[in-house]
Amino acid sequence: MAPHTEQLTRSAAVQLRGLTRSFEDRTVLDGIDLDIPAGQFVALLGHSGSGKSTLLRAVAHLDHEVVGSGQLTAPERVSVVFQDSRLLPWRRVLDNVLLGLDGKEAEQKGREALAEVGLKGRERAWPNELSGGEAQRAALARSLVREPELLLADEPFGALDALTRIKMHTLLRELWKRHRPSVLLVTHDVDEAIVLADRVLVLDHGRIGLDLTIDRPHPRSYRDPLLGEYRERLLAALGVTEDHK
């Protein structure tokens, strides 16, 4: 955690007050206020360099060397899914899922988590025997097995092909429904945000430019015309004007 960041008393799952982070003399996050209620699925959109990863890393306490101020509360159990699966190549899949845990009970949970993400039977495989999608499933299992109150995902599907990504969207949504952690999903993909999240934030110049609640039932289809409105509002907030005539 960056210095000068006090812990707030715990109420909402995530609470940010005046969160500021800067690199050199460039302010990346400029006094962000944000509450994420427990169990909410939030997507964070923004251009590259808009500070969305910085925000996620701050919440994950991964920004030791970054100058910053403000107040931040996050739950005890936080899991992070990175863009790369970040599996240790010298540990078998199950041992990767169990990284940092030990005991028979943990192993049982690890097996269940792998089954949940559709990797039953691959427990003894080496990470470099997995496809990109499978590796990312294993990474999801690794984050699930700790029963997180908050799941942080930094463009977790960015490196996957389009078909695999759609399957992963369904999987992530299912897992969320079953375990109900709060989710903060960082993405640059507007459609991904709309299909998955109940609330979409747009980060612009270090501030939250748009906070949009998407009140549509799940599962959502990419072709749902009603989602088009949300898309246009989000694209406008991102400074993209769509010319579809």
Place this chain on the structure above:
Amino acid sequence: MTTSASTSTTTTGTTTTTLPAVAVTADDGPRVRRRQRRRGLAPGKPWPASRLVGPLLLIALWAAASAAGQLDTGAIPAPWTVLRTGVNLWTDGTLTTDVLTSLERAAYGFAIGLTAGVTLALASGLTRSGEALIDGTVQLNRAIPTLGLIPLFILWLGIGETFKIAIIAIVVYIPIYLNTHAALSGIDHRFVELAEVQGLSKVQFIRQIVIPGALPGFFVGLRLGVTGSWLGLVVLEQINATSGLGYMMFQAQNYGQSDVILVGLLIYGVFGLLSDTAVRLIERRVLSWRRTLSS
């Protein structure tokens, strides 16, 4: 100036319009056929016992040349002469003693060098204070040719076993230290983040991430160290020994027994090959998670 500028624009103009069309027509057909024939860039399945093919071929050539009388038997005796000499030396017991002496030296030196190399690399790779104390010192030691230390070590430790083992240990520890240290300090930053996210303790982080991640580097150093131990041994035993394989060869040189010299060289070679193979086997077992070109 104006003419050259105008010509350059016309040439670029023509090439840009013609190039794509030419490329498509000329390349399309052959490219498809080439793809079908393609066998992949990996060198294919390894041959069984492929490492023995080269040495066996060399021995065959040697035998053929000897049989044809093409070699001066005083300089290079025939393989069967060397073999007979080897058997004779073995049965009268001198060879056994010399081999055991040499093996003992190599083993002691190697064991000490291995322990020192790994311990120093861990101390220097895992702690800042260790790095400050150790790394520069080892780099300095590396810059001094170890075999150049022989005269000094003889003065300090006498001409007995101690100085020989010390020299071999130094030859062994340096590559092991360098490679292990580089691997330890070059740990992928993404894995450091992962360890933090997963809430690993410092000890868990070192045991589960840093050390397994450094093993490939350690094995590179280990193989260099094994080779180094034999290299050191050969030099030491040829210059400053009163027993051992090198001593046996040195004596043979005085009496012009080239067959005995060859017996010594062959034994060194066999030991070198065997120890390297042993390290490779261990490496393959320990690093079985790596699917490389050679597996």
